[in-house]
Amino acid sequence: MTTAPQQDNEIRLPRVDSPAINPARLNGRVDALDGNRLHGWIWDETRPDQPMTVKLYCDGKLAREIKADQSRIDLRRNGIGDGKHAFSMELDDALVAARARLTVIGVSPTTGTQLELRLPAADELAAEAAIAVPLARFFDKVEVLIALNRRGQLAQKDLSEKLDRIAARLEESHALAEAAKMDAETQSEIARRLGELDVFQLRFDGTLRAFDERLTAIRKEARAPLRQVTVILGFLSGLAAVMSFVTLAVTIWGG
Template identity: 85%
Template sequence: MTTATHQDNEVRLPRIDAPKPDPAKLNGRIDALDGNRLHGWIWDEARPDQPILVKLYCDGKLALEALADQSRIDLRRNGIGDGRHAFSMELDDRLIAARGRLSVVGVSPATGSELELRLPAADELAAEAAIAVPLARFFDKVEVLIALSRRAQLAQKELNEKLDRIAARLEENNAIAEATKAEAEAQSELVRRLGELDVFQLRFDGTLRGFDERLAAIRKEARAPLRQVTVILGFLSALAAAMSFVTLAVTLWGG
């Protein structure tokens, strides 16, 4: 009896390693110790959009943490990313008294790389604080003024647009008012002409009444042979008066 054995061939896929992140390029410094507040900045040139975590140690133990995400106009002007890489820490009296045993370290959240920021001597920090802190405050005020100026420009633009819309509406309203005024004047003129026509009609009716009365009297006084001639003349006079009325009416309406 023959026994056949089959050996499974193991397929080995090539190992694909995950791409390694770019190494961190940390750069920063401590600028000043203004009273109990420690100022500085740090950033990762390889990842300028990612803020760096700053840790303060006293005798090797973590005492404070802060993110380097505060904006400083002097950093932006000096090419330090978008300028949002500053940090500040409020130190208590215990930490101030132990300043010789303090150390500040920046840590990249992406790679874990660390950069220790040198804490200058007290006289060096005091000299830098005398210049850097007022200058930073000055630049902060300048940045606020720039932001206010931009807002003022936007507000002025919106105001100009509103004024243009109001002016357009006023022009439209003026056009409507002028058209209404012209229509009112035309109606007033029409009413005036109708009044004149009514007055003329009243006068014409009076004239016809007088003419009828005179014609009746003439008929009574006239002899029989002249009666027909009188009727014809009366008819022609009435026809002439009617034509005059029509002519006057056409003149009033057409004028």
């Protein structure tokens, strides 16, 4: 609450906005003179983020000046910007006694555009108060419902995100289980083939052993000229047996 300099102590006429400046559209009112406190609001619809200046004149002379930057929930509910366009100024007893001679002017700091805010009569204020109380309670309940709805939406979003994460983990676990199952089946197949190869190798070793014994007996019984032929035949037979073993092994592993 400040007092303006002497050169600004008279009510000025509304100034025409410059063509280069977006014209102001002021809207507001004085809500009440409650005891020694004057309440009201004013804003510029073209500049909703800029607080207006409120000047109180008594008999044409500046008595009080204040910024309309206080927050009121009812203004926000009714679409008056973000609700931070209210003002409240304390008056002394002399100003209260001179109620009929008071003039309230709202001024745009950017354009200088002025709007006179009419001070309602006592009967008007009484009628508005009778309506305002139940209406304020109703809007309070609406605010609570809106807050609960927002909380419900946030909770639903959070739950949905958690369900998505759980589903992703289940899919990942299922994929790991499938991979483990396939790995186990592969290991079982390898073990089975290794077992078959071991059995074949044992049988092949027995066959070679019997063949070696027979070849030794033939060598002992054969004449000297035939021994070289027998050795060559034995070598070729052993080579054929080895090739058969390799072919069988490749067939088993490839199958």
